[in-house]
Amino acid sequence: MGSIPAIIGIPESEFIRTMEEFQSGHRSATVMDRIARGYQHQDFVALARFFKSR
C-alpha cells in the first residue's frame, strides 16, 4: 500500500541478499537499513521462507 514496497512472494535468495545489503549499507535505504541491523542471517532465512510462501 502506497510507497512501502511489498515483500510477499519475493524469491528466498533475493530476499536474503537484499536484507543483507541493507544491513551492510551496500544498498541505500530510507528506513530498512536501520531495521535490518536488528536481525541475523538465520532470521533473514526464516523470513524469506515465510514471505515466499505467502
Next chain:
Amino acid sequence: MTQMSRRNFIKWTSTIGALGIFGCSARQPQTRLRVEKARVTVIGGGYAGASAAKYLKLLNRELEVTLVEQHAHYLSCPGSNEVIAGLRQPEELYREYDILENIRGIQTVKAEAQAIDVNRRTVILADGSAIPYDRLIVAPGIDFRWDVIEGYDETASLSAPHAWKAGKQTMLLRRQLRYMPNGGVVLITAPNNPYRCPPGPYERASLIAHFLKRHKPRSKVLILDAKTQFSKQSLFLQGWQELYPEMVEWISAEKEGKIERVDAKTRMVYTEFDEHRADVLNVIPPQKAGKLAHQAGLTDQSGWCPIDPRTFASTLVPNVHIIGDACIATPMPKSAFAANSQAKVCAVAVIELLQGREPGFPSLINHCYSFLQPDYAISITGVYEYTQTEKQLRAVSTGETPVNGDRRKEAEHARSWQKVIAADAFG
C-alpha cells in the same frame, strides 16, 4: 516490509505448521487440537486489541475470539495531529470493526467491561452480564492523571484540550487554532515519561506551526516540557530551524522546572520559575493505564501494568495478558506500531499456552514516523529481543533518520504506513 514480529515466526515455525496458521489449505487440513474449543476474550478495540483478535483468528480459526469494545468505532491517534492542523478530515481517523466481525469471524460485543472475575474467568460488563474466557487479553489504552497538575481536570480539558485521545478533543483543538488571532501563542505542555506516543507533542507543534505559517504567520508555538530531553530531539530542532525559524520554541524543564498549575479559563500556565499566557492552550497531562486495568488490579504503583514480555502475561493476575500502551514493555515506546507488534507476540503465546506448550522467545519491533510538514517526516526505529535472565526486553538495534536522510521519502512512507497499520489491525 510488514510489521510482523519476525523472530516469532522463526522460533515458532514448528507450532505454526501444527496449527495450520493463516487458515488451512486443501492439501494440509488443519490439525484438530485441544485449543479449538478454547475461548479468548480481548478487551479494547484499539490497535493492540484489534490486532490481537485478528491474529488469534488467523493463527487458529477454530478459536472462539470475542472483542469487547465500548465504542462503535475506533478513532486513530496516528493521523490526529494532521487533523488538528487541518491537513486531513476527521472522518479519515475512523476505524471500523465490520471486517473483523464479518470476515475474520470475531464476535464483537459493544459494551464497557467493568471488572474481571479472576476465579470464574469471566469479564463483567456494565449491564451485569458476563463473558467467559480461558485466556484474556486486555488492551485498555491510557487514562489521564487529573490530579497531577493543579487546575487541570476533565472539566478544564473542555476549554484547554489535551487532544491526546482522538475524537471531540481533536476537533476542539482544531477549532481553537482556526479562531485564534494572528500573532497569538499556542502553548503545548508535554508530560514526563512514560506517556503515549513520545514524539507526538513535537509532531503536533510542527504541524501547528505549518498551519500558522500559512494562515496566521505572526503567531508562535511554545512547548513547555516536563522533561529535559525528548524523542528525535536533534531532528526536530533541525527541522524547526529549517521550516519554522523563530516560530517554534521548546522550553526544557531544566529552565522552568515543574509545570505546577494551569488556569484553563484564562489560559495561563504556571511553572516553578515563570508563567505563560496562551491564546490556545493544549495541556498533554501525565498518564496511566486505562481505567479497567486499575479496576481489575492489573497495575502496580507506577499506574501501568507489569508483564512478562515473553507472553505479555500479567505478573499480578493469572490467565490475563496486557498489551499496548497500558503495559510496561520498556524500552519499547507506547505507540500503535509497538502495540501491533506486541499483539502478534501475545496472540502466538496465548495459543501456545492454551495447548500447554512452552512459548518461544519473542522479537519485537517499533518504527515511528513524525511529520514536520506534509512532505517532510522523520522516524525512529527499534528492534527488541527478550532476555531470559532479566525477563525483559532489550533493544538490539535502534536508529533515527540520518542528518542527510530523505525526509520527503519518509513522508511518503509515513502515509503508506498509516494505511498498512489500519489494514493490518482492522482489515
